[in-house]
Amino acid sequence: MNPPLSRANAEAHLYMDLHACSCGSTRFPRHSSVVVLADGDLASRYTGACEGCGEEREFVFRLPATPTDAGGGFRYGGDEPSQLLDPGEWLLVADAYAASVPAETTGEAAQRARAALTRAVAALDEVVKFAPDGAEIPGAAFVSDRGRQLHQREPGRFRRERLAAVRVAYADLLTQLG
Incomplete structure (x- = not known):
């Protein structure tokens, strides 16, 4: 193997x-x-x-x-794109980290928020690596059940413009947190 x-x-x-x-x-x-x-x-x-x-x-x-x-x-x-996770799994990871950001972001909560948003941004960067030369992510890139299901339910979430907009929003929140 x-x-x-x-x-x-x-x-x-x-x-x-x-x-x-x-x-x-x-x-x-x-x-x-x-x-x-x-x-x-x-x-x-x-x-x-x-x-x-x-x-x-x-x-x-x-x-x-x-x-x-x-x-x-x-x-x-x-x-290079990941061989372990497909773009759908990476987007689910980004979603999970972003959802874990507490509403109150002062003190220790701000540190947790920064860590979570940093990982969410990095996971979004991984999704884009599956788009060859700026094209759309090919359907064949979704090899896991989780990834395929997310892509089938919400294919628009994998458009480059939308991924870029979400990344900018997360990065802006990171900047606000210092």
Whole structure:
């Protein structure tokens, strides 16, 4: 089996958070190690017992040949589209982070709001990476059930103009929060 590429640790952890155990729990203590694959490439291996049922969980992700540079802020990966999540899943992640922003954004709540909005913006940036040369995102890019369902229900949410407008709104809120 050829493990999928994880461009950054944040992307790998997000993937694990979105893929529940058969009991429905996503929580498990993640013990990580770097392993050598049969082809000589390096991979990250995460293991641990599910907190819901105790079943042993394991995820293996191929590491990029060149680490992703996070210069300029939080990112889930480089310039290429994700191999772990499709554009629909990324939009759902952005929605979840944006929905977690508290109405009251002072003190500690402001820190949580900044963290959530930073991740929402980064997730929106991931959606756009599936649009080749500024074109629309092809239907074939939606490979997960969650992603396909969202695209079928709300295809307009994947228009570049709309994604850009939502990103600007989130970035403006980040600026207001300091």
